[in-house]
Amino acid sequence: MTQVSQFPGRPLLSGRPLLEVSQLVKRYDAGKPALDGISFSIRKGEFVSVIGPSGAGKSTLLRCINRMIEATSGEVSFEGASVGLLDRKNLKRLRSKIGMIFQHYNLVERLTVIENVLHGRLGAKSTLAGAAGHYSREEKRQATEVIAMLGLSDHLYQRCDRLSGGQKQRVGIARALLQDPRMILCDEPIASLDPNASRNIMEQLKRFSQEMDIALIVNLHQVNVACKYSDRILGVNAGRLVFDGRPEELTPEKISQIYGAESRSLTAELGEQYAS
Amino acid sequence: MTALQQIPGRPLRKEKVVIRLLLLGLAGTTIYALATLDFGGIDMAEAVRDTLANLKIIFLHPGGPRLSFLSALEEVIITLGLAFLTTLFGGIIALFLGLLGAQNLSPKPVTVVVMALVALIRAVPTILWVLIFAVAAGLGSTAAVVGMTFHSISYLTKAYAESFEDLDRSVIEALKASGANWWQIVFQAVIPSSFSYLLSWTFLRFEINFANAVAMGAAAGASGVGFDLFMASGFYFDLREVGLITYIILAFAMALEAAATRAKGRIKHAG
Numbered sequence: 134m135t136q137v138s139q140f141p142g143r144p145l146l147s148g149r150p151l152l153e154v155s156q157l158v159k160r161y162d163a164g165k166p167a168l169d170g171i172s173f174s175i176r177k178g179e180f181v182s183v184i185g186p187s188g189a190g191k192s193t194l195l196r197c198i199n200r201m202i203e204a205t206s207g208e209v210s211f212e213g214a215s216v217g218l219l220d221r222k223n224l225k226r227l228r229s230k231i232g233m234i235f236q237h238y239n240l241v242e243r244l245t246v247i248e249n250v251l252h253g254r255l256g257a258k259s260t261l262a263g264a265a266g267h268y269s270r271e272e273k274r275q276a277t278e279v280i281a282m283l284g285l286s287d288h289l290y291q292r293c294d295r296l297s298g299g300q301k302q303r304v305g306i307a308r309a310l311l312q313d314p315r316m317i318l319c320d321e322p323i324a325s326l327d328p329n330a331s332r333n334i335m336e337q338l339k340r341f342s343q344e345m346d347i348a349l350i351v352n353l354h355q356v357n358v359a360c361k362y363s364d365r366i367l368g369v370n371a372g373r374l375v376f377d378g379r380p381e382e383l384t385p386e387k388i389s390q391i392y393g394a395e396s397r398s399l400t401a402e403l404g405e406q407y408a409s
Numbered sequence: 410m411t412a413l414q415q416i417p418g419r420p421l422r423k424e425k426v427v428i429r430l431l432l433l434g435l436a437g438t439t440i441y442a443l444a445t446l447d448f449g450g451i452d453m454a455e456a457v458r459d460t461l462a463n464l465k466i467i468f469l470h471p472g473g474p475r476l477s478f479l480s481a482l483e484e485v486i487i488t489l490g491l492a493f494l495t496t497l498f499g500g501i502i503a504l505f506l507g508l509l510g511a512q513n514l515s516p517k518p519v520t521v522v523v524m525a526l527v528a529l530i531r532a533v534p535t536i537l538w539v540l541i542f543a544v545a546a547g548l549g550s551t552a553a554v555v556g557m558t559f560h561s562i563s564y565l566t567k568a569y570a571e572s573f574e575d576l577d578r579s580v581i582e583a584l585k586a587s588g589a590n591w592w593q594i595v596f597q598a599v600i601p602s603s604f605s606y607l608l609s610w611t612f613l614r615f616e617i618n619f620a621n622a623v624a625m626g627a628a629a630g631a632s633g634v635g636f637d638l639f640m641a642s643g644f645y646f647d648l649r650e651v652g653l654i655t656y657i658i659l660a661f662a663m664a665l666e667a668a669a670t671r672a673k674g675r676i677k678h679a680g
């Protein structure tokens with residue numbers, strides 16, 4: 134956790150962006166689109182939070198990036214390749230380079246910690262080797278190492294349904310890290326956790342983002358958490374990007390623009406945060 | 410609970426009336442049938458006495474001149490083999506059908522077709538399937554194996570599909586998002602995670618198939634201990650042998666039950 138302070142500033146521009154999203158539109162049904170022309174880009178190793186009221190389209194946005202949801206129009210390109218044009222095999226390869234963690238962890242609860250973490254290697258394997266569960270010695274070593282980094286060594290062979298929420302989320306992070314990803318998409322990673330566990334998870338994420346140069350896109354509910362950990366914040370309201378800037382630029386006016394009617398209580402909360 | 414009790418029982422009252430009327434009707438017809446039944450000049454008291462005497466021979470003096478204990482054991486093993494074979498065939502085929510029938514693994518139209526088909530097969534009793542296949546294969550072990558396998562497939566497909574559905578759709582989404590494909594998810598997440606359920610259901614079906622195999626031996630001439638029971642009772646009228654065979658079947662059924670219970674317990678503790 135000391136690492137966080139060791140890397141105060143990062144080079145602002147380092148060549149091509151890792152991810153470019155342009156004019157992304159997602160329409161689920163005839164009504165209002167869930168995403169309405171969103172454009173932004175993410176650099177290597179950047180920590181970006183996405184904030185906005187519930188139903189704004191944050192989860193949809195994340196899932197359009199790795200095509201868990203097919204966008205209606207617009208373009209996503211990752212490492213220079215257009216994601217929308219990938220065939221099945223290359224989509225598998227793309228997904229194996231992008232980790233994902235979730236509010237409800239989405240682990241196979243009846244399997245052990247190490248089994249769940251090793252699942253992170255499946256995307257890099259052939260269908261047969263993966264289905265047969267043929268993990269190399271090196272992969273197992275990496276898995277135990279990542280688990281150790283997250284402080285779960287004592288629970289290596291424990292079933293995941295016996296773990297606490299914070300521990301489960303750390304298993305989720307370990308699974309994503311074992312993919313050796315360039316980017317991790319996090320959909321409300323701390324929404325089900327208590328404040329202590331939340332802080333721990335956010336610090337772990339920050340640390341891996343910096344030490345391993347992994348870009349993070351984190352959907353968050355709490356503005357103060359977003360401000361504390363992010364290099365940049367995206368504000369989404371009703372499927373539109375209404376804010377894209379550094380945490381310092383996020384003024385109360387901007388917050389009320391992002392959150393609309395919900396904003397009053399949130400700015401109050403933020404004020405308290407700054408006051409304390 | 411208290412909240413439930415406070416809800417007035419009005420919608421239930423109507424049902425109660427219907428059930429009471431139905432029971433009354435059934436009681437009436439039963440009494441009428443008994444009163445007007447043609448006993449054909451049988452003395453009821455004597456008939457009951459004879460039946461009890463027969464039961465006494467069967468259960469208190471088992472044994473038989475024709476069937477040695479060893480050959481009886483051999484016949485039981487044939488019956489067990491029949492049960493094992495049909496459970497194995499049924500299990501393997503049901504595993505794949507179960508994957509196609511599980512809502513978290515297959516597209517909706519496929520699951521609907523598979524589950525409807527399987528429900529249709531299950532609705533017809535095992536013995537009827539055996540008789541249907543006997544048209545092509547002739548009465549005997551082939552028809553019994555095919556017919557019993559058929560019914561096992563439908564039973565196990567439903568059980569397996571429901572076990573697979575225990576793994577949340579969002580977990581499968583998570584693995585897909587990491588680049589894993591369908592086969593990898595099935596063999597690395599779905600099956601390992603539902604393994605203890607699959608095993609329990611398969612054991613359960615094995616027990617059912619053992620009972621079925623006994624019946625098939627008698628009804629479809631599929632050999633095994635069921636056929637001996639049929640011959641002893643229907644052909645030789647040897648009550649003592651019927652008793653012996655019944656005890657042997659009972660012993661095996663109980664051993665099976667005990668083994669299944671222990672296996673299930675072991676899975677639970679290990680898991």
Ligand SMILES: Nc1ncnc2c1ncn2[C@@H]1O[C@H](COP(=O)(O)OP(=O)(O)O)[C@@H](O)[C@H]1O
Pocket residue numbers: 161162167185186187188189190191192193194
């Ligand atoms: N599968 C779906 N089918 C139809 N509408 C959906 C679906 N998923 C999300 N939506 C709608 O899209 C909008 C954005 O949802 P979502 O991306 O989940 O927002 P957020 O994550 O910001 O809370 C909401 O109005 C929601 O009702």
Ligand SMILES: [Mg+2]
Pocket residue numbers: 191192193321
């Ligand atoms: Mg969401």
